[in-house]
Amino acid sequence: MTAGLTAGRDLAGIPPLLQVANLTVRFGPVRAVDGVSLDVAAGPFGLGLVGESGSGKSTIGRAIVRLVRSSGGSIMFAGQDVRALRGPALKMYRRNAQIVFQDPDNSLDPRMLIGTTIAEVLRAHQVVPRTAITERVAALLAEAGLDPAFAERYPHQLSGGQRQRVAIARALSVQPQLLVLDEPTSALDVRTQAHILKLIARLRSERKLSYLLITHNFGVVSELCEQTAVLYLGKIAEIGATKMLLRAAAHPYTVALRSAVPEVNVAGRRSRIVLPGDPPDAANPPSGCVFHPRCPLAVARCRTEVPELRDAGPGHQVACHRAEDVLAGAQMPTRRRPPAIARPEGAAGSEHL
């Protein structure tokens, strides 16, 4: 599957569709998002937000579509200040920026027919004349790869993948320019995930969509996003072209995150970087670099001095004191994966049943 990524497209001079600058979101004393800046180019364009639970990636997505209140910074969409929108202007913005959630079980009303769910949006935003609603619902379902007859079904009569297609069709019904896809495939089987990712790739080129793809799995962004931001405890650890982050990451966290992704073909040949412990508590963040307690390369400076996001190459920024060492191939403690087929002694010949 190739999404036809436009990594080579010259985006210089074209104002980005969405500009997030120094965004902060606080929940009480907790800084869930702490000074994040991102640009999303006009479509077709994909920006991946990658990080573990608690990294703030979903909160960023929700702040952008105005589902959570941001406490500082700015969000500009096509020249408009999103944080200041009220009334009709906010309603208009919601047509332009839509979100698809991880779990379609919770985002679809179980008592509403699929067709009604989508028709409700078309009516609320007066997207098409009343008489054309049924026809448009059918067209949207077909575009999402579903039989238009599903309009007459309830969510529980559909599979998880089909429900996620409905959620995507609903988001597309208002013809948005920007989609926030919040872990759209994490609740699905791998094969269903592949089908949904293909659907996103198709819609991206057909509709010239811009999207933020939020995930904890590098494998998911690798095929769909030109740019990726790696988040850790509410901050950007590293941001740049996805290809480059996969090939030559400058932050030890990016390297570790990438090495944690299971792959079929390299089992037993690659070693994985050990990342001890869980991400720290955002209510009580570590001093200095927030990643230092888990970082295999941490030195004294990392415990006291917060690393600023700085250039690590063209279109590539990193917040790490030791970025140069990482780029130069500094060794991180690894755990060699035993060959996947290391059979205990005496098992030979007993494989065929």
Add this chain to the structure above:
Amino acid sequence: MTGSTGRLNISGLEISFGSRQVVSIEDLRLDHAEILGLAGESGSGKSMTTLAILGLAHTVGATVSGSIALDGQELTGLPQETLRAFRGRRIAAIFQSPSTAFNPVYRVGTVVTKALRLHGATRSEASDRAGEAMRQVLLSPDLMRRYPSQLSGGQLQRVAIALAVALRAEILLADEPTSALDVTVQAEVLDLLRDLRESIGMSILFISHDLAVVAELCDRVAVMRHGLILEQGPASQVLSAPASPYTAELLDSVPKLASAT
């Protein structure tokens, strides 16, 4: 190793709801200190198979026929009281969502020691063994005083594994144990399972829809669809030269990091 037969032998297993058969397994074997991957999607019957091995299929209204034998002892048809000595004690299970596996109003240590007491440990034995098992899964025994909501998903899954370790279970049925976890935490849990196989010779039936995870961990793989095993064999063989087109499709579905380079 117990000769040519495995620790756990399943043959002619059929699971049905009324007249509808949902699982039919000719032959499936789990050896001593082996990690066997059971791969398949939702609805393939892999979780029903787990329930049948635990003697719990009737709780969801299914009927089971055929043979499930642990070290030569037949488990199907045993009365529940007898089965209780196997379940947990010799065959333990962990599930996809560790947060629903723990009662939220009990401290996790209470859950672990209670299980040990039910299987005959004295109060002090139970607390010693629980602490030791916590260390074995690389958790601080202090965490036993916490409630499930105060632990992360990865920590809770490790407590669930610690319970199996404390009971000295020989067989661990792991039903999608990492599907709800972050990739970094998943990597740690996989490492832990591998360690337990090596250090205490635990046999693990690892159930997953993700062939990349199976490839990382498992010695042998059985691919299931619609209640049938389509193919089984050494992981290297099944994953590099799948005999079934369905296995090939599952392999194809794994997102490729390499394609971005």
